[in-house]
Amino acid sequence: xxxxRIPDETVRRLPxxxxxxxxxxxxxxxxxxxxxxxxFVGVHAWLIRKDFSYFGDFGTPGVGYxxxxxxxxxxxxxxxxxxxxxxxxxxxxLGSALLAYPGxxxxxxxxxxxxxxSPKKIGKVVxxxxxxxxxxxxxxxxxxITLAIVAVPRAAAQPTVDRLVEVGVKGILNFAPCxxxxxxxxxxxxxxxxxxxxxxxxxxPTGQTDKGKxxxx
Amino acid sequence: xxxxRIPDETVRRLPxxxxxxxxxxxxxxxxxxxxxxxxFVGVHAWLIRKDFSYFGDFGTPGVGYxxxxxxxxxxxxxxxxxxxxxxxxxxxxLGSALLAYPGxxxxxxxxxxxxxxSPKKIGKVVxxxxxxxxxxxxxxxxxxITLAIVAVPRAAAQPTVDRLVEVGVKGILNFAPCxxxxxxxxxxxxxxxxxxxxxxxxxxPTGQTDKGKxxxx
DNA sequence: CAGTGTGAAACCGTTCACAGCC
DNA sequence: GGCTGTGAACGGTTTCACACTG
Numbered sequence: 001x002x003x004x005r006i007p008d009e010t011v012r013r014l015p016x017x018x019x020x021x022x023x024x025x026x027x028x029x030x031x032x033x034x035x036x037x038x039x040f041v042g043v044h045a046w047l048i049r050k051d052f053s054y055f056g057d058f059g060t061p062g063v064g065y066x067x068x069x070x071x072x073x074x075x076x077x078x079x080x081x082x083x084x085x086x087x088x089x090x091x092x093x094l095g096s097a098l099l100a101y102p103g104x105x106x107x108x109x110x111x112x113x114x115x116x117x118s119p120k121k122i123g124k125v126v127x128x129x130x131x132x133x134x135x136x137x138x139x140x141x142x143x144x145i146t147l148a149i150v151a152v153p154r155a156a157a158q159p160t161v162d163r164l165v166e167v168g169v170k171g172i173l174n175f176a177p178c179x180x181x182x183x184x185x186x187x188x189x190x191x192x193x194x195x196x197x198x199x200x201x202x203x204x205p206t207g208q209t210d211k212g213k214x215x216x217x
Numbered sequence: 218x219x220x221x222r223i224p225d226e227t228v229r230r231l232p233x234x235x236x237x238x239x240x241x242x243x244x245x246x247x248x249x250x251x252x253x254x255x256x257f258v259g260v261h262a263w264l265i266r267k268d269f270s271y272f273g274d275f276g277t278p279g280v281g282y283x284x285x286x287x288x289x290x291x292x293x294x295x296x297x298x299x300x301x302x303x304x305x306x307x308x309x310x311l312g313s314a315l316l317a318y319p320g321x322x323x324x325x326x327x328x329x330x331x332x333x334x335s336p337k338k339i340g341k342v343v344x345x346x347x348x349x350x351x352x353x354x355x356x357x358x359x360x361x362i363t364l365a366i367v368a369v370p371r372a373a374a375q376p377t378v379d380r381l382v383e384v385g386v387k388g389i390l391n392f393a394p395c396x397x398x399x400x401x402x403x404x405x406x407x408x409x410x411x412x413x414x415x416x417x418x419x420x421x422p423t424g425q426t427d428k429g430k431x432x433x434x
Numbered sequence: 435c436a437g438t439g440t441g442a443a444a445c446c447g448t449t450c451a452c453a454g455c456c
Numbered sequence: 457g458g459c460t461g462t463g464a465a466c467g468g469t470t471t472c473a474c475a476c477t478g
Contacts, residue, residue, distance in 0.1 A: 007469065057438085084417075093314040103410065195324070199229065200406060250459065252459080264449080267448080440475090447466105450464085453460105
């Protein structure tokens with residue numbers, strides 16, 4: 001059925017599919033079947049077909065999906081077609097690593113500004129981006145920057161988010177290990193790296209009082 | 218009902234609760250109600266109660282939960298009580314940041330070894346951890362290290378994982394943006410940072426053809 | 435024949451309402 | 457009165473089976 005609401009879980013998987021489609025395109029393929037995409041991204045074929053079915057007919061029975069057409073559509077849904085511009089706040093160890101991280105380009109994302117409070121860092125250029133004082137965040141509004149990455153210490157996270165909301169940021173990726181409040185119109189995704197590692201031991205059989213059994217990846 | 222299987226989604230939330238409980242303990246509290254914990258961690262009170270109900274009675278009606286007792290139990294379930302030791306493979310920008318990251322200690326996690334292929338890095342000491350050649354991974358078996366963090370370039374990810382499985386690692390946190398294969402007995406969690414950022418624009422109202430509406434954090 | 439698209443069933447997780455307890 | 461613990465209702469996602477198509 002066409003014109004369906006796209007479930008949140010499907011949205012979460014779209015970037016994975018995109019990754020796979022682009023890789024397959026790089027290999028010179030023009031079409032890909034749900035089966036081969038499934039193998040590549042690690043999601044069952046029927047789930048892929050169901051996911052794609054939420055936004056129209058893209059496949060040709062007996063052939064598969066047109067990679068370019070499908071990739072373009074996914075980008076459009078995720079709104080990655082307009083090259084979203086992001087600002088980074090907090091250029092510590094993690095922040096610096098994010099500035100240098102090549103992976104964002106895969107999705108057409110671009111970190112175009114960086115901010116920090118430390119006078120030692122301000123003015124330095126990391127990976128082509130000049131570090132500005134946090135006080136200058138106000139200018140974001142004029143600079144067409146709607147996404148922000150927060151990589152500041154936990155105590156600074158909430159004030160930083162408040163400030164970002166003030167200057168018109170619409171989406172925030174928060175690396176500080178705490179809940180941050182924001183108005184509903186601003187989407188916040190919190191990514192606590194340590195928490196992911198903390199989940200891992202649960203799935204490891206102890207050999208002794210083996211109770212919690214893990215699934216695959 | 219006691220002695221219930223703990224749903225995966227609950228396991229995913231346990232570290233969040235733990236974070237909140239420890240913070241509350243630091244504030245000098247001895248008990249906490251589901252309501253106040255809910256406020257602090259951003260999860261509804263009824264869901265917290267349901268989650269806790271999967272593993273026994275910990276709360277006292279009218280009083281709340283004993284923080285220490287509950288925290289200890291959660292740590293036990295997550296198997297964080299034995300101070301899991303982790304190795305890092307790939308000491309690039311991201312890897313270095315992870316070595317310096319203080320957040321792991323919150324969960325009693327410890328990165329006790331680091332590996333890289335680059336002769337320039339080998340032998341250096343970052344944050345108290347000496348960088349060893351990847352060839353020496355074999356020794357992990359003897360060193361009681363069962364967790365590994367993979368922060369190598371995408372092309373190196375699968376070979377690295379294969380090697381880690383060989384030397385007896387049981388859980389892997391993979392930062393490379395690709396699926397990696399491992400035997401079912403080895404749990405792999407892949408964390409694609411760029412993917413999280415890529416999901417963000419979807420939830421941002423465009424003002425024009427506003428269709429995809431986001432939820433809160 | 436290989437492969438898509440999709441109703442229907444099964445499954446899982448969340449939400450609610452409220453009985454029971456301190 | 458305040459708070460926990462939980463069966464039951466609900467809603468969303470995954471899985472299945474299969475009709476349909478190039």
